[in-house]
Each structure stands twice: as structure tokens, then as C-alpha cells.
Amino acid sequence: MTYRDVVGPVCSLKFMTLLVALNPELLLLGARVQLQDNGYNGLLVAINPQVSEDQNLIPNIKEMISEASFYLFNATKKRLFFRNVKILIPATWKANNYSKVEQESYEKANVIVAHWYGTHGDDPYTLQYRGCGKEGKYIHFTPNFLLNSDFTAGYGPRGRVFVHEWAHLRWGVFDEYNNEKPLYINGQNQIKVTRCSSDITGTFVCEKGPCPQENCIISKLFKEGCMFIYNSTQNATASIMFMQSLSSVVEFCNASTHNQEAPNLQNQMCSLRSTWDVITESADFNNSVPMSGTELPPTPTFSLVQAGEKVICLVLEVSSKMAEADRLLQLQQAAEFYLMQIVEIHTFVGIVSFDSQGEIRTQLHQINSDDDRKLLVSFLPSTVSAEAETSVCSGLKKGFEVVEKRNGKAYGSVMVLITSGDDEYINNCVPTVLSSGSTIHSIALGSSVAENLEELSHLTGGLKFFVPDKSNSNSMIDAFSRISSGTGDIFQQRVQLESASEIVKPHHHLKNTVSLDKSVGNDTVFLVTWQTSGPPEIVLFDPNGRKYSTNNFTSNLALKTARLSIPGTAKPGHWSYTLNNTHQSLQVLKLIVTSRASSSAVAPATVEAYVEKDSTHFPHPVMIYANVRKGFYPIVNATVTAIIEPETGDAVTLKLFDDGAGADIIKNDGIYSRYFFSFAVNGRYSLKVHVYQSPSISNRVYSVPGSHAMYVPGYIANGNIQMNPPRKSMGRSEEEQAWGFSRVSSGGSFSVLGVPANPHRDVFPPCKIIDLEAVKLEDEVTLSWTAPGGDFDQGQATSYEIRMSKSLQNIREDFNSAILVNTSKLNPQKAGIKETFTFSPKLFTNEPEYHLDGETEESHRMYVAIRSVDRNFLKSAVSNIIQISLLVSQNSAPVLTRDYLILRGVLTAIGLIGIICLTIVITYYTLNRRKRTAKKENGSKSLRINVQYTFLLRCDP
Numbered sequence: 001m002t003y004r005d006v007v008g009p010v011c012s013l014k015f016m017t018l019l020v021a022l023n024p025e026l027l028l029l030g031a032r033v034q035l036q037d038n039g040y041n042g043l044l045v046a047i048n049p050q051v052s053e054d055q056n057l058i059p060n061i062k063e064m065i066s067e068a069s070f071y072l073f074n075a076t077k078k079r080l081f082f083r084n085v086k087i088l089i090p091a092t093w094k095a096n097n098y099s100k101v102e103q104e105s106y107e108k109a110n111v112i113v114a115h116w117y118g119t120h121g122d123d124p125y126t127l128q129y130r131g132c133g134k135e136g137k138y139i140h141f142t143p144n145f146l147l148n149s150d151f152t153a154g155y156g157p158r159g160r161v162f163v164h165e166w167a168h169l170r171w172g173v174f175d176e177y178n179n180e181k182p183l184y185i186n187g188q189n190q191i192k193v194t195r196c197s198s199d200i201t202g203t204f205v206c207e208k209g210p211c212p213q214e215n216c217i218i219s220k221l222f223k224e225g226c227m228f229i230y231n232s233t234q235n236a237t238a239s240i241m242f243m244q245s246l247s248s249v250v251e252f253c254n255a256s257t258h259n260q261e262a263p264n265l266q267n268q269m270c271s272l273r274s275t276w277d278v279i280t281e282s283a284d285f286n287n288s289v290p291m292s293g294t295e296l297p298p299t300p301t302f303s304l305v306q307a308g309e310k311v312i313c314l315v316l317e318v319s320s321k322m323a324e325a326d327r328l329l330q331l332q333q334a335a336e337f338y339l340m341q342i343v344e345i346h347t348f349v350g351i352v353s354f355d356s357q358g359e360i361r362t363q364l365h366q367i368n369s370d371d372d373r374k375l376l377v378s379f380l381p382s383t384v385s386a387e388a389e390t391s392v393c394s395g396l397k398k399g400f401e402v403v404e405k406r407n408g409k410a411y412g413s414v415m416v417l418i419t420s421g422d423d424e425y426i427n428n429c430v431p432t433v434l435s436s437g438s439t440i441h442s443i444a445l446g447s448s449v450a451e452n453l454e455e456l457s458h459l460t461g462g463l464k465f466f467v468p469d470k471s472n473s474n475s476m477i478d479a480f481s482r483i484s485s486g487t488g489d490i491f492q493q494r495v496q497l498e499s500a501s502e503i504v505k506p507h508h509h510l511k512n513t514v515s516l517d518k519s520v521g522n523d524t525v526f527l528v529t530w531q532t533s534g535p536p537e538i539v540l541f542d543p544n545g546r547k548y549s550t551n552n553f554t555s556n557l558a559l560k561t562a563r564l565s566i567p568g569t570a571k572p573g574h575w576s577y578t579l580n581n582t583h584q585s586l587q588v589l590k591l592i593v594t595s596r597a598s599s600s601a602v603a604p605a606t607v608e609a610y611v612e613k614d615s616t617h618f619p620h621p622v623m624i625y626a627n628v629r630k631g632f633y634p635i636v637n638a639t640v641t642a643i644i645e646p647e648t649g650d651a652v653t654l655k656l657f658d659d660g661a662g663a664d665i666i667k668n669d670g671i672y673s674r675y676f677f678s679f680a681v682n683g684r685y686s687l688k689v690h691v692y693q694s695p696s697i698s699n700r701v702y703s704v705p706g707s708h709a710m711y712v713p714g715y716i717a718n719g720n721i722q723m724n725p726p727r728k729s730m731g732r733s734e735e736e737q738a739w740g741f742s743r744v745s746s747g748g749s750f751s752v753l754g755v756p757a758n759p760h761r762d763v764f765p766p767c768k769i770i771d772l773e774a775v776k777l778e779d780e781v782t783l784s785w786t787a788p789g790g791d792f793d794q795g796q797a798t799s800y801e802i803r804m805s806k807s808l809q810n811i812r813e814d815f816n817s818a819i820l821v822n823t824s825k826l827n828p829q830k831a832g833i834k835e836t837f838t839f840s841p842k843l844f845t846n847e848p849e850y851h852l853d854g855e856t857e858e859s860h861r862m863y864v865a866i867r868s869v870d871r872n873f874l875k876s877a878v879s880n881i882i883q884i885s886l887l888v889s890q891n892s893a894p895v896l897t898r899d900y901l902i903l904r905g906v907l908t909a910i911g912l913i914g915i916i917c918l919t920i921v922i923t924y925y926t927l928n929r930r931k932r933t934a935k936k937e938n939g940s941k942s943l944r945i946n947v948q949y950t951f952l953l954r955c956d957p
Contacts, residue, residue, distance in 0.1 A: 033110060033170075035284050038291055039083030039298075046088040046109035049489040050117075051143050053093045060146045060158070061087060061113070062302050067159025068166070069300050074250055075163060075240060076279075078290045081297035089306040090487065098306035101412040102437035105307070106488030108461050110169065111139045113146065114488070117603035117631030121728030122151065124161055125708030126168035129625055129671045130612065131770075132270040133278050134172040139165045140632065140706070154711040154724045156245025164244045164709045167252070171282050173275040174265035176242040176253065177710050181263045182228065185776075187861045187885040193228045194264060196242045197257040202230035203716055210721075232715035232722075241266060241275045245712050252276040260808070261883055265707070269665065269770070271881040272808060272863075310347040310485055311364065311406055311413040313399040317445075319355040321420045322384045325469035326531070327445050330476045331418060332380055332559045333529050338416075338480040339376045340563070341525050341594060342494055343367060347485070350402035351379045354395030355387040364406055382558070390421025392453070393429035400436055411437035414462075416483060419453065420445035426452055434459055439486075443467060443479050444749070447647040447683055454614065454749075464614075466684040466749035468645050471531070471588045474501045475645060475686045478746040481594065490631070491597040495520055495604050498593035499688065499744040504536075504581040510589045511578045515695065516543075516570055517741035519604040519630070520595040524570035527594075528553065528562040528579060531587040535562050537580035543573025543739075569598050573739050574695075603631030609642070609689035609747030618754035619763040621677040621792055623663050624747070626656050626689045627670060634670020634705050635693075642674065642747070643688045649680040656689070659832065661786030662767045662793030669705060675792035677764055679755045687747030695740040764791035766868040769879035774864065781884050782838045783864065789831035790870040797828040797868040801875070802837070804844060804864050808881065811863045815878045818865075819844050828868065841886060860886050 033042050045061055062085075069082040088104050089096075106112065116122070122145040128136040139162075145151050146158070155161050167173050176196035186192045193202070204216045206226050216226035234246055239253035253259070258274035260267060270278055279285065291297070314335060322328045343349060346368065351361040362379040365372055396415060403413040415438055433440065433456055441462040442453050446469045457464040465479035481496045498514040516524070526548075530536055535555055540548040553562035579589045597604045605628070612623035624642050628635045640656040656674045660667030663675045714723035766788040775782045783802070789795040803818035805811035811818045821844055826837050841862050866879045 043085045045111040046106040048114035049090040049092045064158040068162035082300045091307040105486035123708045125706035136169040160244040196259040199236040232717040313350040315395045315399045317419040318353045334476040352398040356389040358394040358398030413438045415440045418443045466686045482746040496744040501590040509580045521569040521598040522596045524566040524595040526564040527592040529590045539578040607743045615751040621675040626672045636668045640672040645686040647683040691743040693740045762872045765874035766876040767792040768877040
């Protein structure tokens with residue numbers, strides 16, 4: 001393996017720093033949102049191609065962001081606003097003198113406008129998949145939300161909603177409400193409504209009007225027909241992450257207004273820190289100061305750009321290095337598959353090859369038929385040159401020349417760059433690449449590729465892939481399968497269902513089953529590749545038992561591929577295949593299955609795989625994610641497996657989880673996650689994800705996605721209850737599925753440096769526990785959490801360290817000085833298993849505790865956190881911090897509100913009066929009966945006693 005020192009990357013970084021210093025505008029091309037002089041530049045809003053053209057949509061988007069800019073400016077204390085925004089118009093809309101796209105695409109957008117592809121509501125939300133203080137993926141608005149003014153009653157003005165979602169996206173803060181836990185018991189043992197700040201007021205409302213609190217509560221949940229309605233007029237100014245719809249709310253909760261007791265995601269994910277504390281520690285605040293003076297920021301400027309014709313150029317290396325490890329054959333097979341199956345209809349495609357010089361193999365051809373596709377395949381290189389030197393810049397220069405012949409510029413075009421060479425001059429063409437307006441997807445073959453190749457993709461917003469020199473790797477075809485048009489139209493894009501590869505001995509076979517669900521089936525293709533002179537024996541059965549054999553496949557003997565296209569819509573169910581190696585030598589047999597959506601009314605299930613960072617340094621782990629969805633609905637209960645291939649050595653298989661523990665921050669959000677740290681060597685690693693749901697699971701379950709703004713059911717104004725229209729159901733839904741489904745997606749590549757060449761000591765601690773919870777019953781507290789591993793989220797820890805403190809600052813900043821809880825009888829279980837531990841805080845609260853300020857503190861609150869320890873005494877980070885109350889009422893029941901206590905007192909008094917009255921009446925009748933008896937027995941007695949009592953009791957409700 002080629003040794004990788006640090007000189008190249010450092011020089012590259014210096015070059016890029018100088019380049020940006022000379023021309024900072026270049027960095028905005030294809031890059032994310034940038035902050036400059038208090039203003040955000042480059043915010044991209046993209047409209048999905050499935051959204052019908054509406055003349056009011058664009059003005060409403062502009063109005064929303066303009067309103068948001070001023071609201072944000074005030075909320076951030078005159079520090080931040082939106083300066084310029086681009087709105088990407090889909091190609092499906094009529095041309096209207098819109099500017100042409102450069103490197104913008106739907107898949108790169110910060111904000112998307114798209115239908116749900118379902119029957120549920122129009123909640124705006126932000127897809128967050130990382131922890132506290134880390135950016136999210138995108139904000140999603142539906143066209144209905146932007147066009148229908150009725151939604152403002154429940155969500156508030158759209159500009160305020162945008163700022164709520166922007167805080168999720170940009171700063172990684174979380175919601176301060178909790179629909180699943182609307183109530184909690186505070187430190188005074190009182191039942192409170194989950195909110196922030198706690199100064200926000202309201203009233204419990206039953207079906208017919210206001211009602212006592214005790215009539216509305218069952219075990220920390222509202223009874224059916226009950227809710228807490230907030231007053232429309234408030235004095236509280238926070239918080240935007242709780243209820244931005246209130247007119248008084250103009251701030252984020254800060255240290256003085258934050259409600260640390262509320263059971264919301266912000267407290268859980270950020271260890272009881274306020275949203276403002278998290279926001280002010282962001283890079284945006286560290287790199288800016290408040291604007292001086294009293295002037296408001298300028299109104300945002302908007303640019304409307306529209307995607308035009310799709311133009312692609314393949315830039316393929318043909319140096320002598322491509323003859324190694326069957327690289328050329330793999331390239332030919334993958335490129336043929338890409339041209340025949342992946343590239344969408346009406347796309348213009350050109351082909352360029354290069355070694356030390358570039359060569360145009362074909363100018364642009366538009367794909368309108370299969371004949372056009374076959375013509376393009378005929379221009380693929382069939383041989384390599386004798387020259388070993390490579391020049392990526394020469395290849396790209398020819399590629400730009402090809403695409404510029406169409407419209408004079410390369411704006412909006414795509415370059416698919418494949419190279420195996422160690423080109424040390426790639427940086428020479430970076431300025432040209434940036435100014436071209438083209439997006440570059442790079443595929444690195446083998447271990448000798450220049451380390452800075454991926455910078456071309458990073459700077460232009462392209463994808464990057466790595467293909468190891470292993471004959472049984474499908475990484476090349478998987479990479480081409482991932483490269484789409486970037487329009488966001490999931491009904492037109494090809495979905496990969498299977499990617500199988502195996503070294504097969506003579507007279508042995510590769511055999512398996514692939515499941516086609518009802519959401520796919522159109523344009524279904526089975527692709528088989530091999531290595532020997534002739535194809536293997538192919539046997540394929542559809543769900544009805546129909547047999548397809550080798551003769552039914554269209555073979556290309558030169559490229560060693562065979563392809564079967566199923567006419568119409570392929571039958572849903574299990575397709576069984578067998579590839580028999582009938583030759584006398586072992587060979588690698590591969591099978592790829594792809595399809596498209598079966599209907600424009602039903603979105604197909606998809607998977608998108610990615611990593612948190614493009615590169616890492618040992619021993620820091622890589623966080624792997626797989627976003628599994630049907631339309632925008634998360635799919636839960638799927639089996640998700642990541643396959644990671646290093647430059648040398650065996651592939652690693654890693655199961656991903658959506659359990660809200662370890663690397664996965666939120667349970668059942670459709671994002672499956674895991675730590676990867678089994679680094680074999682330095683260099684590049686390839687990532688692929690398989691998703692499978694067994695047919696034994698009769699229902700496929702979808703949950704509500706992302707972090708979203710709160711919908712307010714109504715307000716109390718001037719003493720009157722004003723209810724908003726009912727919010728559409730956003731609960732989990734189920735879909736009958738008899739066959740299960742399977743999906744495959746490449747997750748691109750990442751790089752690892754600093755891996756020791758020799759065996760090393762354990763340097764991987766247990767992962768941070770992020771789901772610590774507590775339930776208090778009388779004097780005891782029961783903690784629960786998900787067990788971490790001995791190495792991050794794998795294996796088994798050795799012990800737990802639980803500590804308590806009456807000072808939040810103390811336990812957060814000096815965990816070791818907090819009170820230690822005896823956990824000697826607590827033995828950690830394997831990673832992923834739920835742990836519980838019960839103890840009495842009062843047994844430990846009398847122990848001495850050192851505080852950072854040297855002072856003692858009297859408090860009825862106690863803060864608890866945990867960390868785990870492995871067999872080598874490596875300790876995890878401290879968990880999320882929870883708060884418990886030390887107060888216990890005599891009857892162990894939570895204390896209710898003052899109004900309830902008054903009502904209970906009145907009812908008690910009335911009851912006592914009733915008992916007294918009843919006692920008097922009974923006494924009277926008893927005495928009267930005795931007197932009558934005595935009169936009969938003693939007739940001589942003539943005294944009659946007439947006693948009359950009158951009682952009047954008035955009981956008011």
C-alpha cells in the first residue's frame with residue numbers, strides 16, 4: 001500500500017486558503033450557507049418537480065424568509081439575518097426568464113418544498129440526525145403550508161416558523177415541547193405542563209369548556225378530550241423553540257428563563273442547557289458581533305434559478321494503470337449499466353478519456369431511445385494506453401469543452417470523473433472547476449489515487465466514491481447507481497434493490513432471492529456480470545413461477561454483461577435467482593437489480609447512506625447513517641446493514657440501529673446509525689448499505705419525521721376559548737406488506753489517517769449514554785438507559801459510575817467531584833439492552849460534595865448523570881443530565897395547583913357539613929322512636945315532646 005504522509009493535504013489546504021482569500025465568492029459556488037458581515041449568503045430553497053406551478057408560491061416563499069430575517073435579527077440581538085437567497089425552480093415549470101442553475105440542485109438544498117406523498121398533515125419540520133449543536137440536513141415545507149393561510153392560526157406567522165426550523169437546522173437545538181409527555185412533576189412535587197418558559201400561562205380545557213386540572217389528567221397524560229390551552233396574551237418573551245406562534249415570544253430561552261425540568265428533547269439532548277446557550281456557542285456567534293446603530297438589516301435579495309437540460313460528461317481515465325486489477329473491465333461494465341439504465345431520458349451525454357492528455361470520444365448525444373444509449377456505449381474505451389501518467393485537469397478541460405458546446409457555458413452540467421492515478425497537479429485546475437458551474441462526482445480506483453481528488457467533489461457539491469482493487473467488489477456499479485439527476489423526483493429515479501457478488505468455484509452457484517414490493521416494478525432490470533469467456537448459466541423465477549434463463553438475457557460478450565428488462569410492471573413478490581458457474585475456473589459472479597416507481601401516486605421506499613465527516617483521524621470513530629423512508633415518512637423496524645470496504649483487507653459488516661442510543665440520537669425517526677472504528681489501514685473506505693424488511697413482518701410502520709414546529713390547538717382570548725381547525729393526523733401509520741422489501745445504496749467514501757501499522761492497545765471507550773431517564777416513587781428513584789458497549793456501541797462495558805449533585809454546574813463541569821452512588825451490584829449488559837437501577841437519593845445526599853465555587857447549596861433538586869467504564873478503565877463521556885426532586889409528600893401523590901386545592905377544600909367542608917347534618921337527623925329519629933316506645937309502655941305519661949329541626953344546606957359547584 002502506498003504510504004500517505006501529511007504533506008499533500010497541508011499544501012492543498014494552504015492552496016485553498018489562499019484561493020478563497022483572493023476570491024471568497026468562489027467558495028459559495030456549490031458550498032453550503034456562509035455567514036459574512038452578519039448576513040447569511042447562499043441559502044438555497046428548492047421546489048420539488050412534483051409540485052404544480054402556482055403563481056403565489058414564490059411570493060409566499062419570499063415573504064416568509066423576509067419576515068424571518070427581521071425576526072431572526074431581533075431574536076439574535078442584532079447579530080444575524082438573511083442577505084441573499086436562491087430559489088430553485090423545477091424544470092417542470094414553464095420558463096420565465098429565470099437564471100440558469102450553476103451548481104445548485106434539489107439534493108443540495110437547505111430548504112425543500114415538496115408534498116408528503118401521503119394523506120397526513122403539513123407539519124413543517126427539520127431533519128436532524130446528529131447531536132446537540134450540530135447542523136441538520138434540510139427543512140421541509142409543503143406547498144399547502146405555504147399557500148394556505150389557515151395554517152398561520154395554528155403555527156403562527158410563517159416567518160416565525162422558519163426561524164424555529166432554522167434553529168434546528170443551523171444550530172442543532174431541539175424542541176422544547178413534548179406531545180408524548182405533556183405533563184411532568186416538578187421539584188415541588190407539583191404537576192406542570194411541559195413548556196419553556198414556565199411563565200407561559202393557560203387553562204385546562206375539557207370538551208365543553210374550562211375544567212379543573214384533576215379532571216384532565218391521567219398518569220401524566222391528558223384524558224381524551226382534554227388539553228391545555230394557552231392565553232393569546234402573554235408577558236413571557238420566550239421561547240421560539242417552544243411556541244413561536246405567541247405574539248409575545250421574540251427570544252430563545254436563556255439561562256434565566258430556561259425550564260430545566262421540562263421533559264423535552266432540548267433538555268435530553270443538550271444536558272439541560274438552554275437553546276440560547278447552545279446557539280451562542282456556535283460558529284456563527286463566534287465569528288460575528290452585534291451590528292451597531294438602530295438600523296434594521298436590509299431585506300433579503302432573491303435570485304430565481306431554473307434547472308435546464310440535463311447535461312452529463314463521463315471523464316474516464318485510460319492510462320496503463322487501468323489495466324491493473326480488472327479496473328478497465330469494471331469501468332466498462334459500470335459505465336454501460338449507467339448509460340443503459342441509470343441516465344434519465346432526454347439527458348445529453350458526452351464521453352471524454354484521458355491519460356496525460358485529454359481526448360473527446362464523443363460530443364453530446366441526447367438520449368431519446370435505447371438506440372441512443374447503445375450508441376453512447378459504443379464510445380466507451382475498450383483499451384488502455386501505454387502511458388502511465390495521468391492528468392485529471394486535462395480530462396476535465398476536455399469535459400468542459402464538450403458541455404460548453406451546448407450552451408456556451410458548463411453551468412448546471414455534471415462531470416463523472418473516474419481515475420486511478422496519483423496526479424499531484426489536481427490543484428492547478430481548482431479555480432477553473434469552481435468557476436465552471438459544473439458539479440463533479442469523483443470515483444477513485446485503487447489505493448494510488450491522489451489524496452486531494454475528493455476536493456473537486458467537495459468544492460462543487462458532488463459525490464465521491466472509492467472502488468477497492470477487489471474482483472468481488474460491486475463498488476463501481478453501486479457508485480454509478482447512486483449518481484442521479486439531482487432533481488429530487490423519486491418517481492423518475494432508479495431504485496437499487498439488490499447488489500450481490502461472490503467468488504464462485506467451478507460448478508458452484510450464487511443463489512438468493514430479491515423482494516419486489518408494490519411501490520416499485522416499472523422498468524425493472526436484472527444485470528449479471530462475469531469474468532470468463534462466456535456467461536454463467538442464469539436461472540430466474542418470478543413470483544408466479546415463470547422461468548427466465550440465459551437465453552432471455554441480452555448479452556454483451558465484450559463487456560461480459562447480460563441484461564434482462566422486465567416489460568411493463570414487474571410482479572411484486574419474491575424473485576429467485578441462481579447463477580451457475582459452468583466454467584472450469586473460479587470467477588466472480590455479480591447480480592444487480594434496479595427498478596423505478598410503479599405509480600406516480602405511491603412513493604417508493606428509498607435509502608440514503610452517508611457519514612458524518614468525510615475524513616477522520618484514528619482513534620476517532622466514523623458515524624454511519626442510513627436514512628430509510630417512503631416518500632418523507634420514516635420506515636422503522638427494518639434490518640439495515642452497512643458494508644465497509646478498506647483499500648486492503650476484508651470488508652466489515654456492521655448492523656445499524658434506530659433505537660435512540662449510541663450513535664442514534666432519536667428512536668424511530670427512520671435514520672439508522674452506528675459507530676465504525678474497525679480501521680484496518682490508512683486510506684479510503686467505501687460504504688454501502690443494505691436495507692431489508694422480512695415478509696414475516698406483516699405491517700410496515702411509518703412514524704412522524706424530524707423536529708417540527710408546534711401546532712397550537714387554540715387560544716384563550718378575553719376569557720373566550722378560540723379553537724383552531726383540527727390538525728391532520730401525523731401519527732404512525734401502517735401498510736400491509738406481504739413480501740417485505742429490499743434496497744441498496746452506496747454511501748460514498750471516507751478517509752482515515754493515523755491508523756497504527758502494528759497491533760495497538762485499546763483506545764476506544766464506551767459511547768456516551770444519551771437516553772438516561774428517571775422515575776421517582778416515594779423515596780426511591782429508578783434510572784433507565786440503553787447499555788453502551790465496551791468499545792463505543794459494541795461489546796460490553798465493565799462498570800457504571802453514577803453521580804449526583806445539587807449543582808448543575810458542578811455535575812456538568814466537574815463530574816468527578818459529585819456524589820458517587822453505590823453501583824457495586826450493577827453489572828453492565830451487552831450493548832443495546834435496556835438497563836435499570838433503583839436507589840434512594842436520601843442515602844447519599846448527606847455525603848460531602850465539593851462545589852466549583854467552594855460553597856454549599858441547599859436545594860430540593862438533585863442532578864444525576866452516568867458514565868460507563870470498560871475493562872481497560874477507559875471512560876465514556878458523561879451522559880445526558882437528568883433532574884429529580886427530593887421532596888416527597890405524605891401520601892406520595894403529586895401536589896396539584898392552588899385552584900385545585902381551594903376546590904378540594906370547599907368540597908371537603910361541604911362533605912363535613914353533610915355528615916354533621918346526617919348525624920343530627922339520625923339522632924333525632926332515634927330519640928323520637930324511643931320516646932314513642934316509652935309512651936306506649938307508660939300510658940300514665942302524658943308528656944309529649946315535639947321537636948322540629950330544619951336544615952338548609954347549599955352546595956355550590
